[in-house]
Amino acid sequence: MDTLLKLHQATKTIPNESDLDNTILDHLDLTIRKGDFVTVLGGNGAGKSTLFNSITGTSLLTSGTVTLSGQEVTNWQEEKRAKYISRVFQDPKMGTAPRMTVAENLLLALKRGKKRYILPRKLKEQRTRFEKICESIGNGLEKHLDTPTGHLSGGQRQSLSLLMATLTQPDLLLLDEHTAALDPKTSKKLMALTDQVIEENQLTCLMITHRMEDALVYGNRLIVMENGKIKLDLNKEEKAKLTLEDLFVLFEEEQVSPGI
Amino acid sequence: MLISAIAQGLLWAVLGIGIFTTYRILNFPDLTAEGSFPLGAAVAVTAIVNGLHPLLAMVLAFLAGMGAGLITGLLYTKGKVPVILSGILVMTGLHSVILYVMQRPNLSLLNFPRVYDVFDFLPAYFDRVVVGVIVLIAVISLLLFFFYTSLGQAYIATGDNETMARSFGIKTDRMKIIGLIFSNGIIALAGALIAQNNGYADVNGGAGVIVIGLASLIIGEVVFKDVTLGERLLSVVIGSIAYQLLLLGVIRLGFDTTYIRIYSASILAICLMIPQLRKGLRLGTLIGKEA
Numbered sequence: 176m177d178t179l180l181k182l183h184q185a186t187k188t189i190p191n192e193s194d195l196d197n198t199i200l201d202h203l204d205l206t207i208r209k210g211d212f213v214t215v216l217g218g219n220g221a222g223k224s225t226l227f228n229s230i231t232g233t234s235l236l237t238s239g240t241v242t243l244s245g246q247e248v249t250n251w252q253e254e255k256r257a258k259y260i261s262r263v264f265q266d267p268k269m270g271t272a273p274r275m276t277v278a279e280n281l282l283l284a285l286k287r288g289k290k291r292y293i294l295p296r297k298l299k300e301q302r303t304r305f306e307k308i309c310e311s312i313g314n315g316l317e318k319h320l321d322t323p324t325g326h327l328s329g330g331q332r333q334s335l336s337l338l339m340a341t342l343t344q345p346d347l348l349l350l351d352e353h354t355a356a357l358d359p360k361t362s363k364k365l366m367a368l369t370d371q372v373i374e375e376n377q378l379t380c381l382m383i384t385h386r387m388e389d390a391l392v393y394g395n396r397l398i399v400m401e402n403g404k405i406k407l408d409l410n411k412e413e414k415a416k417l418t419l420e421d422l423f424v425l426f427e428e429e430q431v432s433p434g435i
Numbered sequence: 436m437l438i439s440a441i442a443q444g445l446l447w448a449v450l451g452i453g454i455f456t457t458y459r460i461l462n463f464p465d466l467t468a469e470g471s472f473p474l475g476a477a478v479a480v481t482a483i484v485n486g487l488h489p490l491l492a493m494v495l496a497f498l499a500g501m502g503a504g505l506i507t508g509l510l511y512t513k514g515k516v517p518v519i520l521s522g523i524l525v526m527t528g529l530h531s532v533i534l535y536v537m538q539r540p541n542l543s544l545l546n547f548p549r550v551y552d553v554f555d556f557l558p559a560y561f562d563r564v565v566v567g568v569i570v571l572i573a574v575i576s577l578l579l580f581f582f583y584t585s586l587g588q589a590y591i592a593t594g595d596n597e598t599m600a601r602s603f604g605i606k607t608d609r610m611k612i613i614g615l616i617f618s619n620g621i622i623a624l625a626g627a628l629i630a631q632n633n634g635y636a637d638v639n640g641g642a643g644v645i646v647i648g649l650a651s652l653i654i655g656e657v658v659f660k661d662v663t664l665g666e667r668l669l670s671v672v673i674g675s676i677a678y679q680l681l682l683l684g685v686i687r688l689g690f691d692t693t694y695i696r697i698y699s700a701s702i703l704a705i706c707l708m709i710p711q712l713r714k715g716l717r718l719g720t721l722i723g724k725e726a
Contacts, residue, residue, distance in 0.1 A: 231602070257604030264598070272595035275588075283592050288604040291585040
């Protein structure tokens with residue numbers, strides 16, 4: 176299959192005046208193929224979020240390269256990469272503009288990566304489409320098209336964030352523990368919706384999660400990060416053989432390994 | 436006296452609208468205002484004294500304010516200087532620019548035409564009211580048009596949630612620069628209007644104007660809650676008039692006008708504390724339902 180994203184010797188260090196520099200990503204190599212749905216596991220400080228930030232351009236690498244669809248984007252700003260990459264954050268507050276309504280947020284998302292002109296925004300023309308999309312997720316969001324997103328529940332906001340991130344087919348979808356802030360029931364629902372959306376749109380996706388069950392159940396590839404490196408990279412078949420116990424053992428080991 | 440206060444309120448409301456576009460929409464305080472306001476005054480008065488038509492003079496004032504905003508914006512976004520400091524730097528520098536423009540600290544408009552002359556057939560102060568209303572209609576409708584364009588929505592999103600805006604490809608730095616440019620253009624326009632009202636421009640005319648602008652904003656917000664963007668802009672105008680009436684009241688009560696600044700600051704401080712006071716005293720809102 177085609178390579179979509181390639182990180183080569185990706186390194187991120189934070190200078191530390193009084194002590195050794197803090198290396199968060201350590202010469203990491205990672206290749207993501209089109210259609211991959213990768214779940215990412217790793218303890219605190221393993222470098223998962225920094226990996227995501229390096230892919231989106233939120234923070235730039237100290238050394239190494241990022242290649243997206245054959246084009247080197249290592250020094251591209253986040254705004255430029257947003258045309259190809261979309262992201263759902265862990266904090267429900269992060270994914271939407273709180274004072275803007277649900278429909279206005281969706282309209283912003285519709286223009287992801289496109290030029291925004293001084294021309295009327297044309298919200299009315301999109302209303303029926305937005306209503307339909309919101310209806311499809313079945314949590315009553317369609318009744319709140321004119322509600323500022325700041326007034327929505329966390330679950331509604333996260334499902335809206337997911338809709339916004341996938342409204343215009345991104346080349347790469349990044350999910351950063353996007354169900355972690357929700358209660359178990361809502362979290363489960365959102366995860367099922369996520370899987371459905373990825374399946375329907377055949378999206379390429381990286382998903383950080385703390386829930387090992389989710390890491391096993393969803394996706395067709397699993398990577399485990401440790402100390403800024405990829406410790407384990409399992410393909411579909413290997414992942415299918417993996418059990419929850421295996422993962423627990425793996426993380427037990429990690430806790431006693433030096434450097435943590 | 437009453438109509439004079441209303442006229443003042445309308446003219447100062449232009450300043451409030453200018454401050455609103457950064458302070459409330461982009462969510463940061465821009466101190467450039469205290470420099471761009473007297474800059475607008477200085478440019479307009481100097482232009483009129485040199486024989487330009489007052490309307491053209493106001494256009495020049497607007498452009499000068501935009502330039503000041505651009506510099507603050509570049510310092511803030513490209514130079515990564517904190518926004519408050521960027522504003523202070525530009526405000527400080529503008530003091531010299533104003534002196535250079537006027538070639539003296541104070542310039543009078545005595546015996547020169549003013550924009551209000553167009554309506555000099557009206558009774559006293561009504562010319563100010565008419566001009567104020569025309570300018571406000573123009574500024575507010577242009578802003579509202581902008582806010583509901585694709586670019587305007589990106590502008591609002593930048594202030595609302597910058598992380599999210601960037602993740603959708605919005606060039607947030609550019610939005611902040613645009614905001615600072617137009618905000619300061621409008622503020623300079625307010626400076627030009629007030630200078631023609633007062634009949635002079637002064638290099639120190641900007642001291643304390645942020646308090647006046649914020650007061651109109653906050654009074655508008657305290658009185659009218661949960662309104663649309665258009666209504667919010669109108670509430671700034673109403674807040675500005677209310678503020679001038681409050682000041683008039685304070686002066687009527689016999690307070691010495693020499694110390695007017697402390698009255699301004701106190702009015703704003705009280706308005707800012709109203710939400711907290713209301714919580715503490717379990718009072719209802721000034722208008723409408725229980726808080």
